[in-house]
Ligand SMILES: Nc1ncnc2c1ncn2[C@@H]1O[C@H](COP(=O)(O)OP(=O)(O)OP(=O)(O)O)[C@@H](O)[C@H]1O
């Protein structure tokens with residue numbers, strides 16, 4: 001069987017705040033297989049963006065991230081920014097909310 005290209009295991013993300021710790025992601029796990037599409041659905045504030053930002057290593061340093069994120073067998077959590085830069089844009093990319101401002105109209109228009 002094909003190995004997953006991306007594996008997220010027991011991902012937890014919390015943010016310190018004046019009102020206490022915000023547990024934004026509590027134990028998310030999923031596998032993404034090559035050539036497949038995975039949609040993550042949930043109500044606003046349920047942690048979709050924070051999960052994605054944790055995978056790609058773009059959360060603020062104050063965020064506490066635990067668990068495991070492997071891409072093609074390599075553990076991504078704990079990589080330095082410099083190491084992560086090698087993966088970002090080459091292996092993993094993010095299209096942020098409001099795709100009209102992220103993608104050029106020429107590409108969208110086909
Ligand atoms: N930098 C931050 N500091 C503190 N709390 C944060 C931070 N970023 C996100 N959160 C909190 O984490 C939780 C998850 O937010 P997230 O943005 O991942 O939700 P979402 O599922 O992407 O929502 P939406 O559908 O509105 O995009 C929310 O309670 C949010 O307030």
Ligand SMILES: [Mg+2]
Pocket residue numbers: 048049050
């Ligand atoms: Mg979001």
